[in-house]
Amino acid sequence: MGAAGTLPDVAHDQRQLVLPDGVALQASCWRLRHGGPWPALLMRQPYGRALASTMVYAHPAWYAAHGYLVVVQDVRGCGDSGGNFRLFANEARDGSCTMAWLRAQPDCNGRVGCYGFSYQGLTQLLWDGPDGPDCTAPAMAGLSLQHHWCQDGRADWWVLGLAWALQLAAATCQRRGDGVAYGRIRKALHRQDFIEEGWGLLQQVDPENHLLRWWSGDWESPVAAAGLEAVLRRPMLLIGGWYDPYLRGVTALHEQSLKAGGSPRLVVGPWTHGNWHGGQLDQRQLAFFNHHLKDCPPEQPQAAVQLFDVGCGHWWRGAHWPRQALERWRLRGQGLSGVDPHAGVLLPPSGKTGAATGAGGRDRLVLDPWRPTPARGGHLDVQAGPADRHDLDCRSDVLTFTTPPLPRALILSGTVWLRLRAASEGRGFDLCCALSRVWDVDGRLQVEQLSMGVGRWLGPQAQDLAWRQVGFQPLLRTVPAGGRLRLSIALAGWPLIGINPGNGQAPHAVAAHERQVVVVEFCWDEACLELPLQQPDQAAA
Known part of the structure; x- marks a missing residue:
């Protein structure tokens, strides 16, 4: 450290790695001007290395000033690197070559950690062999392309998927000097035309x-198993956000690391994919790397799991995910749950059997594709985060089920599941659901969306009155006594989820004028909302 706590100046240079197939990968490097060699921090990303994910992280120079050689590399076919870009396809092979090259650099002492979020999160896990990094800090990423990068409940992420695909397409156009196509993409994104026209634009x-x-069902596994097992066992700092679409990927990585014999740390905060709200994550990462790459003792003991309770505004800390007890809350509807706010009821368990008296009944719901039910906020919106859905719940194409006032505070911790029986008159339907907190302020109803869940059914089985289940985005949320919970069910969540055309085909494969009216019948007998409630001895810290 310099005078008055200022950071020392760092040097910056450009380096090149020529791969065995002749492709040259370009990297930017930062390091202290004097001293070394140092442990290295590596980020491999497709968006142009000058950005270095500074939308969420401190600039690489900040890490370098704390005694690291920081290397940010353009992956194959991106930025100034050569070759052709194909999403994740070459990262294991190219990453392993990069790791060997980096460890051989004269200003690297041989110890290497990786950091980065989203695409840069997954590149930390893809290696051709066991000689991967000494430690990793993957943020907001998962291993399954289908379940962690593209879909919820077999329903494709519509607006997020198109927006990201067009961003990468624009980079491809820019790289080949196609200003006309680049301008078409920018205009479509700016005017929001891409929501309806993005699929055709991508094809062009x-x-x-x-x-x-992906949307045609072609899932390529990017994971090199031999390298993955080694990485999962090594020190890992996993970072997720309650409003991030990749949260399930992060929690799955946590479970996989534990099964592999690792000791991962997990931090989940009230963050979206691109806004971490000053969560001091750079300081957390620096302490993590100092401990595992410099053998520095931690400044203070760190809990293995740290989760932010959005309801009470405090961090919960423990050795593992908090223990839960599952409660099955029953649904009651008599055909008016979409037009009478008091008709649909969500009933707590009662008696020895845990069943709620008075539950059951039936409802029908209709989706008009001309005016599809909208959705907003949560983890699947470009404008992710908390959302007021009072106006959405007032629509007649949304079924609502509201609890009586809660006699005690509830701490929801984990994944909520909805289980019900439903049948469509056509060959396809979606369930787009929300769990909300409801309370009154000066006689005005407030409805705050807590979590969303989506399920999709295509083909003739959609016409059977069969059991369906929908999993919601994981959460940790204290709901105070006196408030109420509400379950909302719709047949669309536009534009977060593409509109199910009702004919057995996927939304992207059907023109707008070919969409059908979708009619679904629900049977509430034995239907339930399964709430994971945190045990009272697991209070937030």
Whole structure:
């Protein structure tokens, strides 16, 4: 440290790695001007290395000033690196070559950690062999392309998927000097035209785009198993956000690391994918890397799991995810749950059997594709985060089920599940659901969306009155006594989820004028909302 706590100046240079196939990868490096060698921090990303994910992280120079060689590399086919870009396809092989190259740099002492979020999160996990990094800090990423990068409940992320695909397509156009196609993408994103026209635009300007494969069911596994097991056992700092679409990927990584014999740390805060609200994550990462790459003792003991309770505004800390007790809350509806706010009721368990008296009944719901039910906020919106859905719940194409006032505070901790029986008159339907907190302020009803869940059914089985289940985005949330919980059910969540056309085909494969009216019948007998309630001895710290 310099005078008055200022950071020392750092040097910056450009370096090149030529791969065995002749492709050259370009990297920017930062280090202290004097001293070394140092442990290295590596980020491999497709968005142009000058950005270095500074939308959420401190600049690499900040990490370098704390005694690291920081390397940010353009992956194959991106930025100034050579070759052709194909999403995740070459990262294991190229990453392993990069790791060997980096460890051989004269200003690297041989110890390497990786950091980065989203695409840069997954590149930390993809290696051809066991000689991967000594430690990793993957943020907001998962291993399954289908379940962690593209879908909830078999329903494709519509607006998020198109927006990201077009961002990468624009980079491809820029790289090949196609200003016309680049301008079309920018205009479509600016005017929001991409929501309806993005699929066709991708086919025209970037026919090799990953989304064209993914939404057609072509899932390529990017994971090199031999390298993954070693990484999962090594020190790992996992970072997730309650309003991030990749949260399930982060929690799955946590479970996989534990099963592999690792001791991962997990931090989940009230963050969206691109806004971490000053969560001091750079300081957390620096302490993590200092401990595992410099053998520095931790400044204070760190809990293995740290979760932010959005309801009470405090961090919960423990050795593992908090213990839960599952309660099954029953649904009652008599055909008016979409038009009478008091008709649909969510009933707590009672008696020895845990069943709620008076539950059951039936409802029907209709989706008009001309005016599809909208959705907002949560983890699947470009404008992610908390959302007021009072106006959405007032629509007649939304069924609502509200609890009586809660006699005690509830701490929801984990994944909520909805289980019900439903049948469509056509060959496809979606369930787009929300769990909310409801309370009155000066006679005005407030409805705050807590979590969302989506399920999709296509084909003739959609017409059977069969059991369906919908999993919600994980959460940790204290709901105070006196308030109420509400379950909302719709057949669309536009534009977060593409509109199910009702004919057995996926939304992207059907023109807007071919969408059908979707009618679904619900049977509430034995239907339930399964709430994971944190045990009272697991209070937030």
